[in-house]
Amino acid sequence: MNEEYDAIVLGTGLKECILSGMLSVSGKKVLHIDRNKYYGGESASITPLEELFQRYGLEAPGERFGRGRDWNVDLIPKFLMANGQLVKLLIHTGVTRYLEFKSIEGSYVYKGGKIAKVPVDQKEALASDLMGMFEKRRFRNFLIYVQDFREDDPKTWKDFDPTKSNMQGLYDKFGLDKNTQDFTGHALALFRDDEYLNEPAVNTIRRIKLYSDSLARYGKSPYLYPMYGLGELPQGFARLSAIYGGTYMLDKPIDEIVLGEGGKVVGVRSGDEIAKCKQVYCDPSYVTDKVRKRGKVIRCICILDHPIASTKDALSTQIIIPQKQVGRKSDIYVSLVSSTHQVASKGWFVGMVSTTVETENPEIEIKPGLDLLEPIAQKFVTISDYLEPIDDGADSQIFISESYDATTHFETTCLDVLNIFKRGTGETFDFSKIKHELGDEEQ
Amino acid sequence: MATVRIPRQKVILCGDYGVGKSSLFRRFTNNTFVSESDRKSTLGLDHIDREYKVGDKQIKLQLWDTGGMERVASVTSSYYKFAEGAILVFALDNAASFHSLSQHLLDIVTYAENAKIFICGNKSDLEGREPEVSDEEVEAFCEQCHTLISATYKTSCKIGEGIDEMFQDISRQLVQANRSKMELHALEQKSFQIDTASEPEINEEGTSCSC
Numbered sequence: 001m002n003e004e005y006d007a008i009v010l011g012t013g014l015k016e017c018i019l020s021g022m023l024s025v026s027g028k029k030v031l032h033i034d035r036n037k038y039y040g041g042e043s044a045s046i047t048p049l050e051e052l053f054q055r056y057g058l059e060a061p062g063e064r065f066g067r068g069r070d071w072n073v074d075l076i077p078k079f080l081m082a083n084g085q086l087v088k089l090l091i092h093t094g095v096t097r098y099l100e101f102k103s104i105e106g107s108y109v110y111k112g113g114k115i116a117k118v119p120v121d122q123k124e125a126l127a128s129d130l131m132g133m134f135e136k137r138r139f140r141n142f143l144i145y146v147q148d149f150r151e152d153d154p155k156t157w158k159d160f161d162p163t164k165s166n167m168q169g170l171y172d173k174f175g176l177d178k179n180t181q182d183f184t185g186h187a188l189a190l191f192r193d194d195e196y197l198n199e200p201a202v203n204t205i206r207r208i209k210l211y212s213d214s215l216a217r218y219g220k221s222p223y224l225y226p227m228y229g230l231g232e233l234p235q236g237f238a239r240l241s242a243i244y245g246g247t248y249m250l251d252k253p254i255d256e257i258v259l260g261e262g263g264k265v266v267g268v269r270s271g272d273e274i275a276k277c278k279q280v281y282c283d284p285s286y287v288t289d290k291v292r293k294r295g296k297v298i299r300c301i302c303i304l305d306h307p308i309a310s311t312k313d314a315l316s317t318q319i320i321i322p323q324k325q326v327g328r329k330s331d332i333y334v335s336l337v338s339s340t341h342q343v344a345s346k347g348w349f350v351g352m353v354s355t356t357v358e359t360e361n362p363e364i365e366i367k368p369g370l371d372l373l374e375p376i377a378q379k380f381v382t383i384s385d386y387l388e389p390i391d392d393g394a395d396s397q398i399f400i401s402e403s404y405d406a407t408t409h410f411e412t413t414c415l416d417v418l419n420i421f422k423r424g425t426g427e428t429f430d431f432s433k434i435k436h437e438l439g440d441e442e443q
Numbered sequence: 444m445a446t447v448r449i450p451r452q453k454v455i456l457c458g459d460y461g462v463g464k465s466s467l468f469r470r471f472t473n474n475t476f477v478s479e480s481d482r483k484s485t486l487g488l489d490h491i492d493r494e495y496k497v498g499d500k501q502i503k504l505q506l507w508d509t510g511g512m513e514r515v516a517s518v519t520s521s522y523y524k525f526a527e528g529a530i531l532v533f534a535l536d537n538a539a540s541f542h543s544l545s546q547h548l549l550d551i552v553t554y555a556e557n558a559k560i561f562i563c564g565n566k567s568d569l570e571g572r573e574p575e576v577s578d579e580e581v582e583a584f585c586e587q588c589h590t591l592i593s594a595t596y597k598t599s600c601k602i603g604e605g606i607d608e609m610f611q612d613i614s615r616q617l618v619q620a621n622r623s624k625m626e627l628h629a630l631e632q633k634s635f636q637i638d639t640a641s642e643p644e645i646n647e648e649g650t651s652c653s654c
Contacts, residue, residue: 039519069553087637097490098521100634218635227634228524235519239510243489248516341634 001249001273005031007424008268008275010254010282013041014230015401017237018417019281021093022429024244031275032241033268037251039238041283042404045072045229045343052301056380065303065377066345072229073301073343075382076404077335077352078413079104079223079318082214085414087224090236098236102341104223105314107215109187110321110332111179115310115372118187118320120212135180142174142184146208162201170201178324184208186322186331192356192407193323193330223318223409229343254286257398265397279424280398284387287400291387296357297406300366303378304349308336315340315349318408319372326368330356333408334369351376354406357383392423399424449494451503452617453525455555457547458532459540460514463565466600467532468508471610476600495614502614504528523554528617530609534566535597538575541584548588559593559620561613568599 006028009020017039020032038044046052048068050060065071080086080101090096108115111130119128125140150156160173171181185191189207196204214222226232242248252270257280260266267276284291307313314336321332332355339346353369355362362383370376389400399420405412421429456464469475472491490507507526512518523529529551533540544562551558562585564576585592593616598605 082637091637094489096637100525100636102634224637228521232521232524235521238519239512239522242510242512247514248512250516 001031001252001270001275003031004276005029006277007031007279007281008033008277010034010268010280010286011041012036012039012234012238012250013283013401013404014043014234014237015413015417015420016041016281016283017043017234017241018089018414019401019420019424020246021095021237021240021244022417022421023281023425024241024246025093026425030241030246031249031277032238032246033249033252033254033270035251035253039250040231040234041285042075043230043234045074045231047072047229049073049345052380058380061378065348070339070345071343071348071350072231073350074230074352075301076230076299077301077337077350077354078230078404078408078410079225079335081210081409081411082217082222082224083210084214084409084411085418086233086410089414089417093237093240095233095236095240098239099232100227101224102227102316103218104221104225104316104318104337106311106317107187107221107223108311108317108319109183110319110325110368110372111183112325115308115319118183120188120215130183131180135177138175139180139184142171142176145174146205147212149205149209151202151206160201162205165201166198167201167204168197170204171197182322182324183320187320190320190407190409190411192405221318225316225337225341227342229341257287259396263396278397281401281420281424282398283401284389284403287389287398290390290396290398290400292390293385294388295386296362296383297354297386297403298357298362298366298381298383299352299354299406300363300370300382301380302351302353302370302373302376303344304336304351304373304375305347305377306375307338307349308334308351308372311336319369320408321368328355328365329358330406332366332369333406334372335408336373352408354408356386356406393420394423397424449501449503450621451492451505452527452614452621453490453505453507454528454530454613454617455507455522455526455551455558456509456530456532457518457551459534459537459543459547460511462532462534462537462540463600464532465508465511467530467563467565467598467606468506470600470603470606471504471506474603476603493610495611497615497618500618502618504610504614504617506610518550520550520554523551523558526551526555526558527621528561528613529555529558530561530563530613532563532565533576535564535574535576536566536569536572541576541580544584548591552591559616560591561593561609561616562595563609564595564597565600567597567604568601 007023007030009016009032012034024030049071050068052073053060107118109118116130119125122140126136148156188211189204211222256269258267265280267274308317311317315338317336319334323331334353336351338344338349344350351373353366386403388402393399402416492503492505494503509518531544596609
């Protein structure tokens, strides 16, 4: 440990592992430390099931849920958009070779106490039970507009400047009602609140395109999920980092981040060992004095012995409950995975309900989500602070990631990672840098 | 199923730091040997495919190296996932590396429960020195593990002895083990790897979408 490094990364959560991999690949000498005995931090998938019960201070379940080792339960469940940032990162770093995926079978949206398939093409728009007859046609025209839209070809903009006018303007142009705006903004464009309405429409168009391009990639739904759980993702990036020379240490408590002149980081201390470095990258838990709370997230992991009703018995599902449907300011996310992904024992399902906390009683807030999952065999509720760094790290050279938000996909996660990489290295990550080098050895 | 794809089998190297896993990997890759003094560590090595012929069947062994993670931390559990075979490597001139095999074996059984397990005693080129691990000890270890160990080998990466024979034999054993398993596998909907191909990967064997 008593060496000098370009960067020391603390915590092996997904964001830190991606950063570690990116830094190693860029030729930096990296030391990557975790205080836990295992890889993944909060992004780990917990196995065996007994371990999950223990984490929540519950008695071991015995034989009830089958073999404990068959379970890999995510603490922070999310899906990958098939055409999204994380998949791009996986492909460009070659980490995809360590993983296998399955498509999520269904993507649904909540309306009036029931759920309906998220319509994304013209045919589905017309068949959807989300809208009345006339609204369907207006929505169809809107989808055609989005489909034909080319950012570099103003002719396809049809007398509407999406870089200047806001999204509300575009909805109004097509005469879409509040209800249609709701599922378009939240279940297709995946916005967490309604601020997007006042932002340039092009952002929303891009996101709807991401959704439909992702859907086109593997069918069924735009989402992917790795076999054996999300914990495989940080491990894949950790391996990438190691392959490129990164050094790994687990089970190593960090006692101090040592600062030098001008509050700039010079090293990291564990016991009486000090590793010197020019930069530190870490999650909020390693620097409690350099982060502030920006809210709370509630997540409820549920064990079920059945798929979700009205999803055609899908073995994996995502359901979005738009804020307005349940009189809230932020959406509620519901997801389901099962033994088909090797994350549960045969015949069992892992459901999750999450949202940004708005009241003093968060468990009541997620009730609409839990109702969709009933009957629930076992619940595990976590309420955690959403932390963000107090500065951009330019002075201290300590770059801190934000906590994981309530969304059930990785788009915000990747944005944070790319942003930190830019703050730390001053450059935008060059996706083309590694792809071929790694491919070479396979010839 | 009428696919003619050559089955690919993931085989992982396990064992203590410094027993010669990367040397085996290098021999497998391009049949070279790098002496200790010019060796940095397991940098830049990931995994590599090589085809073997067993009777009239082709098989692709995909050998994986640890990436040097075991130096100070532990190897990630995902390293073991999807492995069809695991080679437990120890050094014949290092008794400690033999004694820690049981720990590595436990990891394999936990994270890759379907893998066939092989033992490889490396550094058989002792030049007159007595090995620290005797054949009897290896045999006794296998006996303790009941039927877990499929075969044992002795190799020398330095002089290139026993290596090709080992991989040849492992291929044979995997082909045998897989005859029945592959048919079972075909029934289940397969997962897939994502790649750069712009065309979506279609899973012919998967159930088509009925909605």
